[in-house]
Amino acid sequence: MSRGAFIVFEGLDRAGKSTQVSMLLQALKDRSIPAQKQVFPDRTTAIGGIINDYLAKKVELPSEAVHLLFSANRWECKNSIQESLEKGTTLVVDRYAASGAAYSSVTTGRPLEWCRAPDQGLPAPDLVLFLEVSPEAQKTRPDWGGERFERDETQSKVAKSFRQLATSNWVFVDAGRTKEEVHQDVLDFALKAIEACKQQPIGKLDE
Numbered sequence: 001m002s003r004g005a006f007i008v009f010e011g012l013d014r015a016g017k018s019t020q021v022s023m024l025l026q027a028l029k030d031r032s033i034p035a036q037k038q039v040f041p042d043r044t045t046a047i048g049g050i051i052n053d054y055l056a057k058k059v060e061l062p063s064e065a066v067h068l069l070f071s072a073n074r075w076e077c078k079n080s081i082q083e084s085l086e087k088g089t090t091l092v093v094d095r096y097a098a099s100g101a102a103y104s105s106v107t108t109g110r111p112l113e114w115c116r117a118p119d120q121g122l123p124a125p126d127l128v129l130f131l132e133v134s135p136e137a138q139k140t141r142p143d144w145g146g147e148r149f150e151r152d153e154t155q156s157k158v159a160k161s162f163r164q165l166a167t168s169n170w171v172f173v174d175a176g177r178t179k180e181e182v183h184q185d186v187l188d189f190a191l192k193a194i195e196a197c198k199q200q201p202i203g204k205l206d207e
């Protein structure tokens with residue numbers, strides 16, 4: 001039996017990731033391709049609850065501790081990710097390990113290698129769709145600025161870290177266009193990835 005694809009959306013805040021996750025899921029459903037959504041941070045778990053309080057500025061924690069919580073939040077979901085892919089379900093994922101390393105490299109000031117280490121061994125994405133958005137466009141989108149990392153200076157440093165993390169399975173998508181235009185590109189890349197990884201083993205991060 002063929003497996004599902006592990007498709008991850010990454011990008012700065014308000015790039016339109018959650019919007020594109022929903023549009024892609026609907027398009028896959030319309031084509032009868034089994035697919036499921038996964039969101040990180042998963043704020044519904046015990047660990048996710050602490051992350052949520054931290055992001056909403058209700059609790060203070062050392063940045064290194066927060067980094068490990070974000071990673072633990074992914075490890076909590078490792079088995080369910082693996083099982084879904086193996087049974088043929090494509091996962092459409094809203095942020096994953098690259099967000100972990102990119103944001104924490106800025107908040108902790110530690111090297112990217114240090115930030116990537118806790119995620120080593122987790123299932124690796126087959127495709128990372130990086131949604132690129134300019135600082136100007138970012139600010140025009142609703143609800144900008146409420147959470148902890150939503151400041152210009154932080155965002156430009158995070159953008160730089162994301163670029164350093166890109167590997168051959170990343171594609172950069174111009175997310176400054178209309179939702180529908182972005183979606184057309186996203187769907188093309190996603191359908192190709194779903195086809196290409198059917199008989200491939202599931203990869204592991206950094207292994």
Ligand code: Z5A
Binds near residue numbers: 019055097175
């Ligand atoms: N974080 C971390 O530090 N470490 C980790 O390991 C992980 C995350 C996983 C919360 O993430 C924070 O956690 C985040 C990174 C850090 N930093 N901060 N702050 P989150 O993913 O939960 O954040 P969010 O609240 O969902 O926001 P977001 O993901 O940044 O937004 P988005 O999903 O990219 O955008 P959207 O919700 O789809 O769209 C935003 C608005 O723009 C909405 O009104 C849309 O209708 C509109 N929109 C979308 N697309 C377009 C286009 N093309 N044109 C015009 N308007 C559009």
Ligand code: MG
Binds near residue numbers: 017094
């Ligand atoms: Mg979102």
